[in-house]
Amino acid sequence: MTSKLLVMKILIINIKELVGIDESIRSFVSGADMGKLQTIKNAFLLIGKGIIMEYGSMESLFIPEDWANKGIKVIDATGKLVFPSFCDSHTHLLYAGSREIEYVDKIKGLSYEEIAKRGGGILNSAKRLHEASETELIGEALARLEEITWLGTGAVEIKSGYGLNTEDELKMLRVIRDLKRLSPLTIKATFLGAHAIPLEYRVKQDEYVDMVINEMIPQVAAEELADYIDVFCDKGFFTVEDTERILMSGIKHGLRPKIHANELNYSGGIQVGVKYGALSVDHLEYTGDAEIQALKNSDTMPTILPGAAFFLNMIHAPARKMIDAGLPLALASDFNPGSSPSGNMQLILSMGCIMYRMTPEEAINATTLNSAYAMGVSDELGSIAIGKKANVFITKPIPGIEYMPYSYGSNKVDTVILNGKVL
Ligand code: NIG
Ligand code: FE
Secondary structure, three states, X not given: OHHHHXXXXXXXXXXXXXXOEOOOOOOOXXXXXXXXXXEEEEEEEEXXXXXXXXXXXXXXXXXXXXXXXXXXXEEEOOOEEXXXXXXXXXXXXXXXXXXXXXXXXXXXXXXXXXXXHOOOOHHHHHHHHHHOOHXXXXXXXXXXXXXXHOOXXXXXXXXXXXXXXXXXXXXXXXXXXXXXXXXXXXXEEEEEXXXXXXXXXXXXXXXXXXXXXXXXXXHHHHOOOOOEEEEEEOOOOEOHHHHHHHHHHHHHOOOEEEEEEOOOOOOOHHHHHHHOXXXXXXXXXXXXXXXXXXXXXXXXXXXXXXXXXXXXXXXXXXXXXXXXXXXXXXXXXXXXXXXEOXXXXXXXXXXXXXXXXXXXXXXXXXXXXXXXXXXXOOOOOOOEOOOOEOOEEEEEEOOOOOHHHHOOOOOOEEEEEEOOEEO
């Protein structure tokens, strides 16, 4: 009988600093509030039934002498920090193979658009995805999920978009449905049929958009395969008009937009996203005053993908200007084979600080609470709050919060707890 009780609760004690506390359970933080990160030094955290039950300073903790018999597993975190797990609100981590040859072409000077025009890029991944079996796809994706789990990610959004025909888009979304069942991570699925225009539709783009609307969306909705709908609204890809048509149809079928916008130009993507109540608009390299104005007082989370900007050597979204204008910001990995072949959110945290001049506090809020909002899970994840799902990680012994982004490239995560269970 006791063995059943033994693993019921986890008590983490002597935490050097418990990071990302949010007593008021806010949906996200904006502007100057992004620079504020509530923490408790010398803290404890009690986890049970998969959720956060209590936390506070060690002085306020009463441990009964017979704690071991009370089914409490104690973890001593002396010298270590505890964080809410990262939420990665934008990935394409379901893909087949890799595209390092294009990466070399890019280094030699070809642009992302030029590669796409030659049938490389997303279309290259679509071809490989078509050839891969569901079992192969599940295996590859599970390995990536496992990798990001040990890097501190606790929730991840995964997009379709390498199918580009009805059958293969559904295949991708069914695989994501399987991943939700097989992985301890919290996963959200986004339908991205409008990711690229297949070669045979280049001269009749409208017909591809018709297919997305008339064939794909109804089937995705009928099988309840997606949580969100995405469109790559940018120069050389889908126009604002295409995007409007697709989003209207998606919304009719219960799919809230989360879109790719303003990566390659002032595409109007941000404005159209806000107009259709997008949960997030992502990339944002081309964000000017008009775009900032559109985002103000909206419910749309501006999301920057530093990995893609780094890997493609692009201009940077004006993060500082956006925060200083009072906007919230989220950061996500964009994990994909073409523009960001890494899902390492610790690296994204560092990039937020180094490339975008965000403070460590801002970047931590952007990779936890705000990115939780950007994938629709901030009521259950993204901060340390009583009742939230116990997805947290314990670091190795480190000097303090700033060390997380400072020490880029090395894994500072020691222990991972997901759904209240130590992995
Ligand atoms: O977010 N920008 C569009 N789509 C992806 C790239 C996907 C790919 O190249 O395979 C992105 O960067
Ligand atoms: Fe993307």
